[in-house]
Amino acid sequence: MQSPDPFFAFPALSFPTSSFLSLVFLFALLMSFIMSAVLLYHWMSYGKNIMAVRVVASVYFIGVAIFLGMMLAGVS
Amino acid sequence: MIVFFEAGEEIITKVRKHWFVFAVQALPLAVLCIIPLIFFAIGGSRFASSSVVQEAGPSFPLFFAGLWYLVVWVLFFIKWTDYYLDVFILTDRRVIYITQKGLFSRRIATSRLDRVQDVSAEVTGMMPTFLNYGDVHVQTAGEEKEFIFHDLPNPDIVKDRILSQYNSAIRMPRETAPVHKNTEV
Numbered sequence: 001m002q003s004p005d006p007f008f009a010f011p012a013l014s015f016p017t018s019s020f021l022s023l024v025f026l027f028a029l030l031m032s033f034i035m036s037a038v039l040l041y042h043w044m045s046y047g048k049n050i051m052a053v054r055v056v057a058s059v060y061f062i063g064v065a066i067f068l069g070m071m072l073a074g075v076s
Numbered sequence: 077m078i079v080f081f082e083a084g085e086e087i088i089t090k091v092r093k094h095w096f097v098f099a100v101q102a103l104p105l106a107v108l109c110i111i112p113l114i115f116f117a118i119g120g121s122r123f124a125s126s127s128v129v130q131e132a133g134p135s136f137p138l139f140f141a142g143l144w145y146l147v148v149w150v151l152f153f154i155k156w157t158d159y160y161l162d163v164f165i166l167t168d169r170r171v172i173y174i175t176q177k178g179l180f181s182r183r184i185a186t187s188r189l190d191r192v193q194d195v196s197a198e199v200t201g202m203m204p205t206f207l208n209y210g211d212v213h214v215q216t217a218g219e220e221k222e223f224i225f226h227d228l229p230n231p232d233i234v235k236d237r238i239l240s241q242y243n244s245a246i247r248m249p250r251e252t253a254p255v256h257k258n259t260e261v
Contacts, residue, residue: 074142
């Protein structure tokens with residue numbers, strides 16, 4: 001009898017791994033949208049320095065895009 | 077800034093917490109960034125032969141790293157926002173201290189300068205002594221007896237500015253009180 005994979009237990013899920021990864025990706029995408037909206041709200045509301053807000057928001061969104069891109073590349 | 081200033085009220089000093097406080101808070105996130113690298117370095121071959129990687133394809137580690145760093149990235153900006161929105165403001169009429177706790181909780185404490193009774197600065201610990209940051213205590217005659225402004229850089233200078241502005245506020249009518257325009261400490 002084949003012993004269970006000690007490294008990862010979740011391949012025993014009832015649906016294919018690719019579907020699971022797609023769900024995780026969609027969840028991450030949703031989380032990113034929500035967190036981006038919340039952070040932007042704070043930066044725009046309380047940050048008087050518009051230039052600084054633009055720089056911070058740009059850096060933030062570039063990072064989010066890179067990491068979501070990495071996840072997308074991993075799913076496809 | 078979610079503070080409404082009175083007509084003619086001028087900001088004398090606006091100070092955030094010392095950068096080292098933020099660096100200490102961000103340090104655990106830096107450690108979290110290293111974890112995937114260690115994970116793949118130590119268990120790389122085992123990971124590659126794992127059935128989940130076989131099923132998901134060779135780019136699964138990329139997916140895992142992307143998810144991990146996305147969460148760390150968002151956590152970093154939440155911490156930065158929390159740090160950035162903690163502000164101490166000294167105007168020619170009031171002291172205002174805004175404390176952001178997480179993303180959805182904020183406290184704004186205000187005291188008029190003519191209600192200030194005593195101001196003291198406190199630097200405690202090795203790093204605060206080396207980097208010169210600490211707490212400023214302001215005793216007031218108001219409902220809130222004491223304001224404590226935590227981890228401000230150059231607390232002695234902040235204390236002196238509050239006292240200087242207090243003296244100006246009680247000596248002169250509000251309209252003619254002098255304004256020192258140096259807003260950074």
